[in-house]
Amino acid sequence: AQSVTQLGSHVSVSEGALVLLRCNYSSSVPPYLFWYVQYPNQGLQLLLKYTTGATLVKGINGFEAEFKKSETSFHLTKPSAHMSDAAEYFCAVSLTGNQFYFGTGTSLTVIP
Amino acid sequence: GAVVSQHPSRVICKSGTSVKIECRSLDFQATTMFWYRQFPKQSLMLMATSNEGSKATYEQGVEKDKFLINHASLTLSTLTVTSAHPEDSSFYICSATNTGLPTEQYFGPGTRLTVT
Numbered sequence: 262a263q264s265v266t267q268l269g270s271h272v273s274v275s276e277g278a279l280v281l282l283r284c285n286y287s288s289s290v291p292p293y294l295f296w297y298v299q300y301p302n303q304g305l306q307l308l309l310k311y312t313t314g315a316t317l318v319k320g321i322n323g324f325e326a327e328f329k330k331s332e333t334s335f336h337l338t339k340p341s342a343h344m345s346d347a348a349e350y351f352c353a354v355s356l357t358g359n360q361f362y363f364g365t366g367t368s369l370t371v372i373p
Numbered sequence: 374g375a376v377v378s379q380h381p382s383r384v385i386c387k388s389g390t391s392v393k394i395e396c397r398s399l400d401f402q403a404t405t406m407f408w409y410r411q412f413p414k415q416s417l418m419l420m421a422t423s424n425e426g427s428k429a430t431y432e433q434g435v436e437k438d439k440f441l442i443n444h445a446s447l448t449l450s451t452l453t454v455t456s457a458h459p460e461d462s463s464f465y466i467c468s469a470t471n472t473g474l475p476t477e478q479y480f481g482p483g484t485r486l487t488v489t
Contacts, residue, residue, distance in 0.1 A: 297480075304379075304466055305417075305480040351416060361407070361468075361478060363416045 263288045263354045267364035275372045280339040282367045284326075284352030287333065294335040295353040295361070296326055305351065311335060322346070347371045376400055377469050379481035386457055387489055394452045394484045396467030403469035406450040407478065408442060411464040423450045457488040 268283040286292060293312050297305040309320025316328040326337045335352060352364040376399040386392045396406055404425050409417040421442050423429045429442035439461075441453040450469075454461055464485055468478040 302464075302483070302485065304377075304482040305468075307477070307479075310477070360419065360422065362419075365416045366414075368414075 263292060263356060263362050265352050265354050265362055265364035267350075267352050267367050269367055270365065271368045271370065273370040273372055274342045276344055277341050280324075280337070280342045280346065280369065282337040282350050282352075282369065284335045284337065284364060285333055286335065286352075286354045288354060288356065290356065291330060292354045292356050294326075294328060295355070296320065296324070296335070296337045297351045297353060297363075299349045299351065299366075308337070308350075342369075342371045344371050344373065375471060375477070375479045377403075377467065377479045377481040379465075379467055379484050381484060382482060383485045383487075385487045385489060388458055389456055391453055391455045392457060392486060394454075394465055394467075394486070396450045396452070396469070396481055398448045398469045398471075398479070401469075401471045401479075402447040403450075403471065404447060406444055406467055406469045408440075408450075408452050409466045409468070411466060411483075413464075417466060420452075454486065457486070459488045462486055462488045 264287045266285045295310045296308040299305050308324050309318045311318050311328045319325045324339045350367045353361045355361045378397045380395045406423045408420045411417045420435045421429045421431045423442050423444040425444045431437045444450040466483045468480045
C-alpha cells in the first residue's frame with residue numbers, strides 16, 4: 262500500500278527566504294509523485310509532478326522538487342518565498358496515475 | 374485546457390434532504406472521475422472512483438447508499454448526498470483523468486456543503 266508523510270503541518274518563512282516542504286512516501290515500487298497547492302476554498306492546482314526521467318522536476322511559480330529514491334523523498338523547494346505562496350500544499354503519490362493518495366498537507370505562511 | 378468544473382460551489386441544505394453535486398470535464402473526455410472529501414484543515418480523502426457507464430467503486434468506510442455516484446457520460450459525474458446530516462458538512466472535490474494522459478488528475482474547484 263502507498264502512503265505519504267508530510268513532515269510539518271505548518272511552516273513559516275520570511276519573504277525572500279528559502280521554502281522547503283518535506284514529503285516522504287512509502288511504496289513497493291517507484292510511484293508517480295505530485296505536489297499540489299490549494300488556496301482557501303478552492304480546488305487543487307498542480308505544481309509539478311514526477312513520472313520518469315530526470316529526478317529534478319521544475320514546476321510553476323518557481324517551485325521545484327527532487328525525487329530521491331534512496332531516501333523515498335520528494336521535497337518541494339523554492340529559492341525565494343513570495344507573499345502569494347502562502348497556501349496549503351499537498352504531496353500525493355500514485356502507482357497507476359489514477360488512484361491518488363494525499364499527504365496531510367503543509368500550511369505555508371510567508372512573513373513580510 | 375483540462376478544466377474541471379463543479380456545481381454548485383456552495384450549497385446549504387436542511388438535515389434530511391438530499392443534495393446533488395455535479396462535476397464536469399469541460400474540454401476533455403474523462404473516463405474516470407474521482408470524488409474526494411476534505412474536512413477543515415485536513416487532507417483529501419478519496420471517497421469513490423467513478424467510471425463512465427459502470428458502477429462506482431467506493432473506498433472502505435464510505436456508505437454507497439448515502440453517497441450516490443453516477444457517471445452517465447464522458448464529461449459528467451454526479452455525487453448525491455442522500456438524507457444529509459450535519460456531519461456530512463464538508464468540502465467535496467472531484468477530479469478527472471484525461472483519457473490520453475493517465476498520470477494527471479485535474480481537480481475541480483470544490484463544493485462547500487453545509488447541512489443545517
